[in-house]
Amino acid sequence: MRSALGLYLYFFKIGWFTFGGGWSIVAQMQADFVEREKKITSEELMDIVSVGRSLPGTMIGNAAYLFGYHTCGVLGGVLSVFGIITPPLVILSIVTLFYKAFRDNVYVARALVGVRAVVAPIILSAVWKLQKTGTKLKFPMYLALLAAACVLSLIFDVSSVLVVLMGVAVGVIYHLTERKKGEEQE
Amino acid sequence: MITVLQLFWSFMQIGFTSFGGLSMIPLINSEMIGHGWMTATEVSDIVAIAEMTPGPLGLNCATFAGIRVAGVLGALAANLGMLSPTLTVCAAAAVFFEKFKKSRVLGDVMQAVRPVCVGLIWAVIIDLCRTNYIVSGSVEIVGVLIAALGVYLIFRWKWSVPKVICVAAVLGMIFCR
Numbered sequence: 001m002r003s004a005l006g007l008y009l010y011f012f013k014i015g016w017f018t019f020g021g022g023w024s025i026v027a028q029m030q031a032d033f034v035e036r037e038k039k040i041t042s043e044e045l046m047d048i049v050s051v052g053r054s055l056p057g058t059m060i061g062n063a064a065y066l067f068g069y070h071t072c073g074v075l076g077g078v079l080s081v082f083g084i085i086t087p088p089l090v091i092l093s094i095v096t097l098f099y100k101a102f103r104d105n106v107y108v109a110r111a112l113v114g115v116r117a118v119v120a121p122i123i124l125s126a127v128w129k130l131q132k133t134g135t136k137l138k139f140p141m142y143l144a145l146l147a148a149a150c151v152l153s154l155i156f157d158v159s160s161v162l163v164v165l166m167g168v169a170v171g172v173i174y175h176l177t178e179r180k181k182g183e184e185q186e
Numbered sequence: 187m188i189t190v191l192q193l194f195w196s197f198m199q200i201g202f203t204s205f206g207g208l209s210m211i212p213l214i215n216s217e218m219i220g221h222g223w224m225t226a227t228e229v230s231d232i233v234a235i236a237e238m239t240p241g242p243l244g245l246n247c248a249t250f251a252g253i254r255v256a257g258v259l260g261a262l263a264a265n266l267g268m269l270s271p272t273l274t275v276c277a278a279a280a281v282f283f284e285k286f287k288k289s290r291v292l293g294d295v296m297q298a299v300r301p302v303c304v305g306l307i308w309a310v311i312i313d314l315c316r317t318n319y320i321v322s323g324s325v326e327i328v329g330v331l332i333a334a335l336g337v338y339l340i341f342r343w344k345w346s347v348p349k350v351i352c353v354a355a356v357l358g359m360i361f362c363r
Contacts, residue, residue: 017348018240023310028347047283047296050303055279056202057271058242065272069280077280081272085265088241092249093261095239099250103231107359112238114358115351117329120314121336122347127307135297142301149305154313160306167302171295178294 004076007068011083018088020119022060025084027126029067034129039071042133049130054164060084137174145170189256190263192221197248197267202275204244214247223255244268328361 014028026049033039040048048070052062061081068080095102102108135142145167152158152166196217204210211233218224224232236246248268252261286292319329332354339345339353 014348016240017351018242019351020314021310022242023307024347024351026307031346043296043300046300046303047287049307050296050299051279051283052276053303053306055271055276056204057269057276058201058244060242061245061269061272062276065276066280066283069277070284074277077277078273081269085241085245085269088239088245089249089261089265091239092236092241092246093253093258095235096250096253099231099235103235109238110362111355111359113329113362114332114354114356116238116314116318117326117332117358118336118350118354120311120318121333121340122350123307123311123314124337125340127304127311128341130307131301131304133300135300136294137297137301145298145301146305146308149302150308150312153306153309163306164299164302167299168295170302171298172291174298175291175294179290 004068004072004079007072007076008079008083011064011068011080012086015084015087016091018060018084019115020123022058022063023123023126024119025060026063026130027122029063030126030129033067040067042130044070046130046133050164050167054161190260193248193252193255193260194263194267196221197244197251197264198270200244200248201268201271210244210247214244214251218251223251228254328358332357332361 010032014025014032017028018025026045030042030045034042034045048063048066049059052066053059055062061084064080064084065077069077072079131146137145149163149167152163153160200210200213200217203213214233215226215229218229219226232247232250233243236243236250239246241249245265245268248264249261252259252264254260256263283292319326319333335357336350336354339350
């Protein structure tokens with residue numbers, strides 16, 4: 001119970017800084033859970049993000065649930081989700097009340113241009129460390145999958161669910177060939 | 187009370203059919219205008235505001251629409267609706283995933299899914315660079331400089347995300363126009 005509450009507080013704390021569609025939170029989770037506290041490995045975070053991204057709903061809500069469930073069961077999952085959405089709920093409620101003033105305020109707009117400028121480097125820091133995760137795939141294969149996913153999403157506008165499903169298909173083929181090889185060796 | 191339930195129902199549909207990002211905007215648009223909850227201009231305003239403020243786009247839209255239509259209770263209902271896929275589908279997936287994580291099949295499949303996911307994040311980064319550093323055909327010098335400083339602070343000085351965001355906000359307030 002105490003650690004489920006701890007999860008709520010942790011996600012409440014970082015929820016104020018959910019920028020870039022939640023990807024800044026992934027960077028934060030990487031720094032805190034993988035590097036500092038060593039609660040999960042990079043691979044596990046990567047899996048949480050992959051699964052969270054390919055399910056319906058908000059990616060970061062899903063990722064928070066999966067992490068919370070992993071550490072503390074259902075209660076942990078639910079409290080993590082509520083933790084991460086409380087700050088945006090509070091901020092947006094206030095913004096909504098003063099929405100005209102907020103929309104037309106020059107200083108707010110300028111501050112947000114600054115924040116937007118720094119979101120890409122923040123996400124970069126997450127992906128930089130995450131892509132060093134261990135993989136059994138050969139490097140050219142790894143790179144080909146990475147590049148294919150990037151191009152499909154960026155240039156051909158394929159939805160990320162479909163892209164992840166293609167990854168799943170490749171994974172199944174990989175599984176079958178590996179097992180076949182294993183059997184032949186025996 | 188009926189409006190609150192309608193809000194929940196609308197955002198539940200939006201939640202289940204959206205897989206993140208801007209793909210949900212057309213549906214938000216038709217739901218809000220269809221119920222007479224907002225005008226088209228208001229919808230484009232919230233999308234802009236939801237993009238600027240912290241929080242996922244869908245939840246921010248839910249809060250905005252909820253508050254305007256039915257106050258705090260409306261906002262809570264809309265948020266819960268938006269979160270319903272997480273609390274149902276994702277919760278079920280979590281049970282499944284924890285159970286079979288150690289299995290060979292899922293282990294092998296994830297070997298291929300991980301690089302795909304990294305590729306998708308790279309796509310997000312490139313897309314953000316395109317929209318944030320290039321404004322109407324010319325490069326935003328101030329934005330690029332702030333980004334460069336951000337890279338330095340994060341990779342060299344190991345600054346935390348909140349600190350970097352705060353610094354960027356202050357710099358933006360002073361130098362951006």
